[in-house]
Amino acid sequence: MSIFVTCECGRRFEMPDEFAGLCVRCPGCGDGVAAPEPELATSPEVLFIGDEPEPTATSLKAVVSLVLGSLFFFACLSGLPAILLGSYALLEIGRSQGRLRGRVMAIAGIVLGMIGCLYTFSIGDAARPLARRAQCLNNLKYIALAVYNYNGDNGHLPAAAITDKDGNPLLSWRVAILPFLEEGDLYAKFHLDEPWDSPHNFALLDSMPSVYACPSDESLKPRTTGYLAVVGPGAAFEPDFKPVRFEDFSDGADKTILVSESPHAVPWTKPEDLPFDGVLPLAVLGSHHGSQNNGFNASFADGSVRFLKCAIRPSVLHALLTRNGGETFSTDSY
Known part of the structure; x- marks a missing residue:
């Protein structure tokens, strides 16, 4: 195999490829010329034509x-x-x-x-915020379904709190519905005759089911929940801890709020919720919190979950918080 060398004097000559990379003498002018490496050497046909090769x-x-x-x-x-x-x-x-x-x-x-x-x-x-909002909706649906199934087994909704024989609140309704959230084993660990902050029950705070945690609320402290019930006269949960039956929802289960998002997070086993005495400020229902910043999600007694805007009229909100107020309004009102 040969290589072709070009001298500065213009002379072109052929050399054996074993001289590749070495300095050779030009037969024309006698000056030294560096012979190219074999892969860099060009064929005489290409050199004489002077054009780049056509792509093949x-x-x-x-x-x-x-x-x-x-x-x-x-x-x-x-x-x-x-x-x-x-x-x-x-x-x-x-x-x-x-x-x-x-x-x-x-x-x-x-x-x-x-x-x-x-x-x-x-x-x-x-997509991540959308997924978190969807999870918040699903959590509220699961909670409403658990309340509904509790009613199916007991003939009434859970009371706002598990109480002792004297009517003193010990544990939240969130503990009472655990068996209907597929958390029967966790429910069995509670001492139902002790308050939520007894040494034994307090240790179970760390076992909070994920359904009680809103992924959109990054301000929540560990072991706390922002899913709170509305507790008050005529609401879905009575303040005297007496259970309510679905037959008592004369306004319609689809027009009565059970549980709402709230910035007022509490330890999930603590019997503390949203007190309602006829007026409930929007601020405690999550107007600047949770999965949306222009309203809040709430689950209704029929198991549905709806987004309520902060612009909702107070009279309509009051009607949604009571189960038997006799108010009439359209769904366009919220």
């Missing part, structure tokens, strides 16, 4: 990169391979000395792949 094929990596990049709807699933293959294609095309084409396709694949990855990250950031 398209880089397959460039094609695949463009295809994957175009599928940016699948985001990172195709975006990252598109970027990698496009980069390899550019490297391959550069080393082919003009034999491969597809540089534009490779660059396009890289760009589209980057767009897909950026799209994924932006969608992910937007």
Whole structure:
């Protein structure tokens, strides 16, 4: 195999390839010339024509990169391979000395792949708050369903608190419905004749079921919940801890609030909720808290969960907090 050497004097001459990389003497002028490496040596045909070689094929990596990049709807699933293959294609095309084409396709694949990855990250950031809000809604639905199933087994809703024989509140209704949240084992651990903060019961605060934690409320302290019942005369939960039956909801179960989001978080086993004496400020119902900042979610006695705006009229809110007030209003009111 031979290599071709070009001297500064313009003389071109052929040398055996074993002289590659060495200094050889030009037979024309006698000056020393560095012989090129074999892979860098050009054939005489190319040198005499003077043009770059015509591409004979398209880089397959460039094609695949463009295809994957175009599928940016699948985001990172195709975006990252598109970027990698496009980069390899550019490297391959550069080393082919003009034999491969597809540089534009490779660059396009890289760009589209980057767009897909950026799209994924932006969608992910937007989706996380939506997922947390959906989880808050599901939590309230599970709680309302547990209350409904408690009624099915006992003939009445749980009282606002588990009390001792003298009527003193010991534990929250949230403890009473544990068996209906598939937390029967946890329920069995409680000493129902002791207050929530007795040494034994207090230790169980750490076992709070996830259904009582709103993922959108980052201000919640550990072992506390912002899902509170409305407790008051005529509400779904009576302040004297007497249980209420569904037959008592003359206004309709779909028009009476059971549990609401609230910024007033409490230890989840503590028998403390939202006291209602005819007036309940919106501030304690989560107008600047929880899964939304322009309203709050509430579960109703029929098991539904609805978002109530802060702009709700006080008279309508009052009607929703009572089970037998006899008020009439349309769902458009809230």
